[in-house]
Amino acid sequence: MKIILASKSPRRIELLKLLKIDFEVIPSNLDENIKERDPKLLAEKLSYLKAMSIKKDGVVLAADTVVTLNKEIFGKPRDYKEAFRMLKSLSGKWHTVITGVTIKFKDEVITFSEKTNVKFKNLSKGLIEFYINTAKPFDKAGGYGIQELGSVLVEKIEGDYFNIVGLPISKVWDILWDRGIIDASKGEINK
Ligand SMILES: Cc1cn([C@H]2C[C@H](O)[C@@H](COP(=O)(O)OP(=O)(O)OP(=O)(O)O)O2)c(=O)[nH]c1=O
Numbered sequence: 577m578k579i580i581l582a583s584k585s586p587r588r589i590e591l592l593k594l595l596k597i598d599f600e601v602i603p604s605n606l607d608e609n610i611k612e613r614d615p616k617l618l619a620e621k622l623s624y625l626k627a628m629s630i631k632k633d634g635v636v637l638a639a640d641t642v643v644t645l646n647k648e649i650f651g652k653p654r655d656y657k658e659a660f661r662m663l664k665s666l667s668g669k670w671h672t673v674i675t676g677v678t679i680k681f682k683d684e685v686i687t688f689s690e691k692t693n694v695k696f697k698n699l700s701k702g703l704i705e706f707y708i709n710t711a712k713p714f715d716k717a718g719g720y721g722i723q724e725l726g727s728v729l730v731e732k733i734e735g736d737y738f739n740i741v742g743l744p745i746s747k748v749w750d751i752l753w754d755r756g757i758i759d760a761s762k763g764e765i766n767k
Pocket residue numbers: 582583584585587588603604605608626639640641642643652673715716717718720721722723726740741742
């Protein structure tokens with residue numbers, strides 16, 4: 577069965593490539609403005625809506641990542657000011673990155689979410705300014721990307737690194753493997 581990744585995110589494409597499976601990319605172009613204040617439910621609902629918006633036959637995989645601090649949700653910053661405010665409030669604290677995932681099969685839909693905790697260093701004004709001007713993190717939840725220059729903002733993490741980048745690939749793998757979507761015969765000797 578063909579796997580369809582419903583995402584325009586270059587990071588998700590790269591992460592799914594790590595699994596060495598064939599897939600097609602069809603971005604969902606969903607309007608992400610929905611009314612939901614609970615971060616976990618928001619990430620799960622958006623991933624569900626993204627998956628459901630793809631009408632083509634196949635196993636559809638979609639995800640949504642949000643950053644949350646004390647129940648406040650940080651999506652993608654609209655501009656410099658908002659990115660600065662986000663990074664300033666994340667400075668020196670633990671926050672949580674939640675990625676909601678939906679996998680739609682022919683007769684089953686699975687939605688779940690994965691949480692990873694991230695502790696930021698104390699960030700000086702100069703470092704935050706340098707980071708925003710250099711990395712321009714306006715397409716990233718929370719205003720940073722741990723996989724690039726954002727790595728220098730981070731002191732430690734607790735949980736799945738790949739979940740922060742946008743897809744908890746180990747859990748996604750288990751779901752596909754358990755349902756026989758991955759061609760296990762590839763692992764046979766001499767094949
Ligand atoms: C926290 C964090 C987020 N991100 C990214 C992952 C997501 O691409 C983005 C959050 O936006 P999303 O709305 O989850 O995804 P998207 O709009 O980029 O792509 P699509 O809806 O088509 O799948 O932030 C990083 O790349 N690194 C990080 O460290």
